[in-house]
Amino acid sequence: MALTLNRPACHISAPVIPLISTNARKSSDTMERAQLDSELEDLHAESFGWALACCGRDREEAEEVLQSAYLKVFAGKARFDGRSTFRTWLFGVIRLTAAEERRRNIVRRLRAAAYAVIAPSDPGPDPNTALENAQRQDRLLSALGELAPRQREVLQLVFYHDMTIEEAAAVMSVSLGTARTHYERGKARLLGKLTGDRP
Amino acid sequence: MTSPDDRDDAELRELFAELGTADRAELPRYRAVLEQALARHRFPASRARSLTVRAAAAAVVLAGSVIAYQRLHHDPPRHSAPTTSSLASWKSPTGILLHTPGRELLREVPDLDSSILDRITPTTKSEAPGS
Numbered sequence: 652m653a654l655t656l657n658r659p660a661c662h663i664s665a666p667v668i669p670l671i672s673t674n675a676r677k678s679s680d681t682m683e684r685a686q687l688d689s690e691l692e693d694l695h696a697e698s699f700g701w702a703l704a705c706c707g708r709d710r711e712e713a714e715e716v717l718q719s720a721y722l723k724v725f726a727g728k729a730r731f732d733g734r735s736t737f738r739t740w741l742f743g744v745i746r747l748t749a750a751e752e753r754r755r756n757i758v759r760r761l762r763a764a765a766y767a768v769i770a771p772s773d774p775g776p777d778p779n780t781a782l783e784n785a786q787r788q789d790r791l792l793s794a795l796g797e798l799a800p801r802q803r804e805v806l807q808l809v810f811y812h813d814m815t816i817e818e819a820a821a822v823m824s825v826s827l828g829t830a831r832t833h834y835e836r837g838k839a840r841l842l843g844k845l846t847g848d849r850p
Numbered sequence: 851m852t853s854p855d856d857r858d859d860a861e862l863r864e865l866f867a868e869l870g871t872a873d874r875a876e877l878p879r880y881r882a883v884l885e886q887a888l889a890r891h892r893f894p895a896s897r898a899r900s901l902t903v904r905a906a907a908a909a910v911v912l913a914g915s916v917i918a919y920q921r922l923h924h925d926p927p928r929h930s931a932p933t934t935s936s937l938a939s940w941k942s943p944t945g946i947l948l949h950t951p952g953r954e955l956l957r958e959v960p961d962l963d964s965s966i967l968d969r970i971t972p973t974t975k976s977e978a979p980g981s
Contacts, residue, residue, distance in 0.1 A: 695880040700873045714878055720886035726891075784868055791865045815926075839963040844860050845865075 683726065690737050691721060697812055701742050704807040705749035708792065712752065720748045735821050740809070742822040794844035802837025805830055 655659040691698070698720070702713035720741070730745045731737060795803050801823065808819035820830035 691884075692880045695879055696874050697881070699877050702872055703873055710876065712882060714886075717878075718890060721884055722887045722891055761864075778892050787865060788872055789867055792871060806862070807866070810862045811870055838858070838862070841862070 678761070683797045687724060691724065694738055694741060697738070698741060698745060700811060701807070702745050702749065704811070705746055706752075711824070712749075716745060716749045716752055719752065724747065736818070737849045738812075739814070739818050742812070743824065746804075746822060776808060792842050797844060798837050798840055799833070801825070801829075801833045802840065806837045806841060807835045809834060 655840045670816045678702040693714060699713060700715060702716045702720075703710065704715055714720075720729070724731075724741070731740050734740075776797075795806070798806070804823055805816070808822055809816060814822070814828050816834050817827055819834070820827045823830060
């Protein structure tokens with residue numbers, strides 16, 4: 652088996668996994684479905700953040716990309732071969748899926764039911780802090796939006812997902828040198844824009 | 851002592867961490883995403899599109915059949931005859947404006963041997979030779 656998991660596989664309580672087509676057996680060579688499910692669930696929040704970044708912060712599109720990426724994983728269309736960490740590999744799958752979705756630009760609106768959204772458990776910061784945070788986020792997103800896509804990607808992977816530049820390079824399917832160049836230039840431009848925008 | 855580069859990195863990490871917190875606030879449930887993915891897998895968009903195309907094609911064929919049936923089962927001469935007659939008897943709605951007062955005086959040659967009173971009472975003229 653190519654992947655060594657750090658923890659034992661969780662029991663799958665939901666009946667969704669057995670409903671996946673028999674092609675899922677192909678991926679069981681490298682990783683058990685239960686383990687896959689557990690890994691995907693653990694990385695779900697991060698995957699969503701990365702999908703958002705890959706979809707220009709469009710929430711609906713990000714969800715569709717995640718759905719497609721999970722399907723690929725379970726159906727064995729995307730197979731983890733253990734050459735990188737599972738997270739790096741999954742992020743690569745999400746990135747490619749987002750690119751495919753953009754190319755095809757097919758709107759899928761056949762949703763049987765509205766998604767349940769986890770509400771924030773805590774009441775949140777006071778209005779002044781929330782406003783300040785929102786303004787800071789707007790500034791960050793605006794500055795990120797002015798960067799080249801590769802620069803944006805590498806910065807997101809390094810600063811949002813705490814990846815090394817090497818891991819980011821693997822996700823982006825570029826060489827380490829290229830990723831480092833994008834990182835340096837992107838960071839300089841981002842800081843310049845943030846400092847320039849600062850009131 | 852931290853270098854400016856480290857401070858910049860720390861600042862960026864903090865900003866991205868705030869963004870991550872905001873993203874997690876609207877995070878869809880993993881199971882919900884997976885169930886939607888499976889629903890799509892069972893009833894993919896391509897199949898929905900295919901059904902839509904088939905339904906549209908069926909509607910076009912049905913409309914064509916109805917039109918063809920109506921044309922086949924309609925009597926063309928009966929349809930054209932009223933059109934001809936109606937064209938012949940057609941009158942302009944503004945034709946009445948051409949009927950100006952005294953128009954008949956211009957259309958007739960004046961009769962110099964008769965009085966204008968004969969026109970008003972034509973019976974007197976016609977009765978005269980006989981009387």
